[in-house]
Amino acid sequence: MPLTRRWNPQAYDAWYESPLGKLSDRLEKDLIFSIAGVKGGEKALDEGCGTGIYTIELARRGAVSTGVDSSKEMLDLAGAKARKEGLTVEFVSADALMLPFPDGCFDMVLSAGMLCFIREREKALQEMRRVLKPGGKLIVGVLNKWSPWAAFRRIKGLFKNTIYNRVDFISPPELELSLVRAGFHVKELKTCLFFFPINCRMYLEFAMPFERLGTIATPRLGAFLAASAVKP
Numbered sequence: 001m002p003l004t005r006r007w008n009p010q011a012y013d014a015w016y017e018s019p020l021g022k023l024s025d026r027l028e029k030d031l032i033f034s035i036a037g038v039k040g041g042e043k044a045l046d047e048g049c050g051t052g053i054y055t056i057e058l059a060r061r062g063a064v065s066t067g068v069d070s071s072k073e074m075l076d077l078a079g080a081k082a083r084k085e086g087l088t089v090e091f092v093s094a095d096a097l098m099l100p101f102p103d104g105c106f107d108m109v110l111s112a113g114m115l116c117f118i119r120e121r122e123k124a125l126q127e128m129r130r131v132l133k134p135g136g137k138l139i140v141g142v143l144n145k146w147s148p149w150a151a152f153r154r155i156k157g158l159f160k161n162t163i164y165n166r167v168d169f170i171s172p173p174e175l176e177l178s179l180v181r182a183g184f185h186v187k188e189l190k191t192c193l194f195f196f197p198i199n200c201r202m203y204l205e206f207a208m209p210f211e212r213l214g215t216i217a218t219p220r221l222g223a224f225l226a227a228s229a230v231k232p
């Protein structure tokens with residue numbers, strides 16, 4: 001069953017305009033696209049596309065991009081942003097557990113952030129597998145259970161009603177196991193966001209050395225966990 005909630009698309013995108021949001025967005029996108037290897041003309045599905053952050057980036061990189069999400073509010077803003085850029089992107093309202101697409105029709109499925117909101121994680125992954133072509137790529141990004149950010153957000157959740165009280169943080173072995181159980185060949189798992197989440201521009205100017213150190217010293221502890229896998 002999906003962890004249903006109402007989304008506020010304006011507030012969601014506003015966070016990405018904050019110092020912490022901008023830096024996180026850049027580092028997460030660098031990680032996702034370094035393992036995605038998008039080729040022009042590829043048919044890509046962005047599942048749980050939200051306000052279209054990745055759907056639009058896929059289109060900018062030459063993919064034939066479709067976004068799917070269960071929140072009409074998020075899709076409306078995603079569509080408006082794509083139109084403003086003059087990009088051709090299709091946005092579809094649907095549940096990730098029942099995608100309205102035929103078997104084997106996408107070269108790539110990308111999903112950033114959505115799996116943490118779905119209790120039936122493996123069922124969602126099986127549905128991603130169904131719509132991928134054989135040999136097709138899956139790229140998923142989730143909130144890493146092993147990260148200090150997850151601990152901090154859980155503690156904050158004890159005192160405040162935040163979105164993080166309702167998400168499933170996922171560890172690298174849990175993600176790998178879910179992917180294997182859903183029938184994927186896992187290629188790689190990587191993380192990013194090793195500095196502490198303080199939304200202050202001056203502090204974040206010194207974040208990159210921590211980022212480089214974390215990649216080397218604690219490569220599985222970054223707050224954003226991304227995996228690439230292939231449908232056999």
Ligand SMILES: C[S@@+](CC[C@H](N)C(=O)[O-])C[C@H]1O[C@@H](n2cnc3c(N)ncnc32)[C@H](O)[C@@H]1O
Nearest residue numbers: 002048049050069070071095096112113114117
């Ligand atoms: C954290 S947001 C991520 C949005 C976007 N991928 C990004 O990285 O900015 C999670 C999104 O997943 C969507 N979502 C959650 N459960 C879903 C489901 N069962 N089917 C489709 N979308 C779902 C939500 O509506 C929300 O837009």
